[in-house]
Amino acid sequence: MKLVLKFVNGVFITVIFLWTGVLMLYIFASIDLLSFKQADNVKKVGHSHKVDVSPASDEMRVESDKAEVTDTARYNKLLLHLVHNKPSVKWPVNAGYPLPGALLPYNRIVAFYGNLYSTRMGILGALPEAELLKQLAEEADKWRQADTCMPVIPALHYIAVTAQRNPGKDRKYRLHMPATEIDKVLLLAEKAHAIVFLDIQPGWSSLQEELPLLEKYLARPDVHLGIDPEYSMKNGQVPCTAIGTFDAEDINYAISWLAALVQQYNLPPKMLVVHRFTQGMVTNYSNIRIKPEVQFVMNMDGFGGVAKKLDTYRSWISGEPVQFTGFKLFYKNDVETGGHLMQPAEVLALFPKPVYIQYQ
CATH class of the missing domain: 1.20.5 (Single alpha-helices involved in coiled-coils or other helix-helix interfaces)
Known part of the structure; x- marks a missing residue:
């Protein structure tokens, strides 16, 4: 038992x-x-900030995969397109793939520059509204036809902080545009189906002081930033009496500030345009540090004859690469001093092709 x-x-x-x-x-x-x-x-x-582990059908997941692969392939193809399919030691710049929502290099930006208070600072303040919108649409269409590989997005590049010869009450030699004027530009951009750049000419002020004042606008997904070293008077001189300068440290501050803004408000990448036409306007360019939240454009800002503009572009834009390039065309100054306003085909012959075109 x-x-x-x-x-x-x-x-x-x-x-x-x-x-x-x-x-x-x-x-x-x-x-x-x-x-x-x-x-x-x-x-x-992929590049998304947030990981989505919610249920999804296999079909949706396959489409997501295809979009990611197509995006990457198109990015590579467009970078080669910008260098005429002939990459060099310097170009294209390998800055990594962009975050979702990036506009570059998937599009070319065609911008009208200026200030609504002035008819002399650029085309943006020089024409009545209806005429301005018509001309911007016509210019954008010219660029679409000239380079069918890249869609065109129109833009208004508005000087929101203007350098002044008058020191003002705080002796910073710059003037802030009132919110009512910025709102006018935003409304105008809406009518033009355009994006907006707000430009800072700091005078004796600094980016650390000026950027937070524009945060409520830059927190919008359709508003980007321009900064102008020509009017950053670190030498203590009065604006317009000498050419100012930004160091890589200043530009890196703007990049970091914008990157934090993108993260805070869950925005698509911001574009940062830096104007340049001399070597001294941007010092230590090789120390500029690109972040995935910000797309950087070094914009050739010089006027004059075609040969002079090309030489400036080759020397300080193409010759000192950061990420993407821009090119400014002056309706009056280029014609008066050089006799000729460059057309899209001429600009697109540059190496690399600019992704940002600005008319003043």
């Missing part, structure tokens, strides 16, 4: 042990499967 009881107890213990083992294997397998699915979702999100 004792032998029978021992046998039964042994069988019972064995069965319990086996069932426990099976149960543990099932739990571990479930955990592995869940981890695999979560990892798979992370890969599908």
Whole structure:
């Protein structure tokens, strides 16, 4: 009898042990499967800031994968397109793939520059509204036809902080545009189906002081930033009596500030345009640090004859690469001093092709 009881107890213990083992294997397998699915979702999100592990159909996931692959392939193709399919040691710049929502190099920006208070600072303040909108649309269409590989986005590049010869009450030699004027530009851009750049000419002020004052506008997904070293008077001189300067440290501050803004408000990448036509306007360019939240454009800002403009572009824009390039065209100054306003085909012959075109 004792032998029978021992046998039964042994069988019972064995069965319990086996069932426990099976149960543990099932739990571990479930955990592995869940981890695999979560990892798979992370890969599908790609560059997104947030990881989406919510249920989705296989069809939706396949489409997401295709979009990610197509984006990357198109990015590579367009970078080669900008260098005429002849990459060099300097170009294209390898800055990594952009975050979702990036406008460059997927589009070319064609911008009208100026200030609504002045007819002399640029085309933006020189024409009545209806005429301005018509001319901007016509210019954008010229660039679409000249380079069918890149869609064109119109833009209004508005000087929101203007350098002044008058020191003002705080002796900073700059003037802030009132909110009512900035709102007019935003409304005008809406009518033009355009994006907006707000430009800072700091005078004796600094980017650290000026950028926070524009935060409520730059927190919008359709508003980007321009900064102008020509009017950053670190030498203590009065604006317009000498050419100012930004160091890489100043530009890196703007990049970091914009990157933090993108993260805080969950925005698509911001574009930062820096104007330049001399070497001294931007010092230590090789120390400029690009962040994935910001797309950088060094904009050739000089006027004059074609040969002079090309030489400036080759020397200080193409010759000192950062990420993307821009090119400014002056309706009056280029014609008066050089006799000729460059047309899209001429500008597109540059190496690399500019992705940002500005008319003043």
